[in-house]
Amino acid sequence: MDQLRHTRISYGDNVRQRVSVWEPSSDIKPQSGGAWVIFIHGGAWGDPSNTEEDFIPSIKHVVASYDSLAHAPIRGFAGIDYRLSPHPKHPQGPETPASELRAAKHPDHINDVWSALQFLVQEYDLASGEYILVGHSAGATLAYQLCMGSYVLDGQVPPQSVPLPTTIIGISGIYDLGGIDQRHDGNYAGFITSAFSSDRSRWKIASPACCPDDRISGRNLPSHNILAWSPQDTLVDEPEIDSMVAKLKANGANLLTLKDLTGEHDHVWQEGSQVCRLIKLAIEQLQESP
Template sequence: MASSLSYAAFHYGSDSELQRVGVWEVDTVASEKSKYWIIYIHGGAWRDPRIDHKSFIPTIDAVISSQDECKSSISGFASVDYRLSPHPGFPQDPEGTTPRDYRNAFHPDHIKDVWSALRSLQERYAFGSNYVLLGHSAGATLALQLLMGSTALKGSAPPADVALPAAIVGLEGIYDLQGLVDRLGPEYAALFVGAFGDSSNWSDVSPMKFTKSFRSAWSEEHLVVLGWSPEDELIDRPEIEGMQKVLEKDNVNTLALTDLSGTHDGMWEDGRPFAQVIRKTLNHLKSSGLSITRQSSQIFDNDEANNRQGRQWRL
């Protein structure tokens, strides 16, 4: 069980209590280059204070209690918290709440925190790009936004010294904000406005609407896995299939696993469906021989490279 692993949480920023990651070390000997870190970004529509980094624990438990030999390719698990936007169901008193505890994040705070968390983890554990990045729901949006560079950062350049993962796994992901509202109803708009403002801001942050290439930021060796369960009551199949089409158009190695089981939140509460996806992702990485020789630098297009030297925020 996760309780059998050594657990520590540390802060990667000082503005918010939520600028924090949890780490469960398995075998972090630096010479083990062929092993991967498994890093998770939780969901909760950028705002739900009930969901945090510990929501990864059932998945960790399911991976380490299984008999599968994929365990031997894992260095450790980490789970990222990030600043949240206000949730109308959980109002806070601005007078009686310290700035560190006040949830008033607004785009691009969430994605900036993810970049900062990855930088901090890479500084501590030196795993470079030997990691699989999973995101659930809004966490899947955040994971894919890493590949969108400055577009998903309101024009700022991403930090040049953060290595992108070997694989990104989107689970029950939100990929097209306007599309969800159009298909599933105006209640979805309320989820997005608090984090991004009105709908004129949505296409820049929606991975399905990315107008540049998902391949240009990434090295030769890469993989996106899109997981979805037909029992998901909040995210529909077109959301996954639409994202798959965009990635395939950009020649990204893409694997869609659309036969998972469980409801939107039931899947992380159970842990086994996500453990199964982790297993398949590691097997896929191994069988395509992608692991060992990867470099930590990524190639960005010229715009992106110029931007990187210029307008970088301080982490």
């Protein structure tokens, strides 16, 4: 990490409305035209122990895979944090200042992701080049919700200055809220309700795999999509990735599906080497066909 300079910046009043940016330090002259690599963490929209720093183990592996960042087609890394919904195991008392409240309800989370990207466009020139968006679990849901535009923002229009990513890497993602809850005997309804209300028609609208085809058609999708999942994941099951594969295929997306990750749900980002492999794959794809 000594080749990187870390800056943490707020894009809103809540403590969770922040992004971390890791840029090559000033003595490194990165190649021009490199991509930003941006991460959205998971945690079921409410686990306060997940933050944008969940990206750090993966960043370390990516940096270590190059002799020097000067030779890497990477402009920098960023991690997006966003307002969280209430979590039963982490109650907050009435004395909690508004800036620390975890009281977000959909579409607050996805609105925050748009705001964070807008901030990166303004301050880091994100729109001038390519960017790879990596989402883990609920972070993968959020990544694909970007492709759904106003449909998933209760009709609000997303900021037009923000381009969609060139590549989305969805890791162990949740793509069909009703489906995953049903297959887990209703045990996921607690966190889904906390984030999306008890109105199941809102769950469906928020689910990328259930998105009407005219909302997620080819032109609203990234040029490259990589969906990955580990058969040892005990929290997110195989039908989840299958539902998104089907949705993307039906809409003519350029898609690579990898079901060969290993280890538990959170092991994948905690350890980082597999996320690194996916990022390097995405970079290779961009070099072959931007």
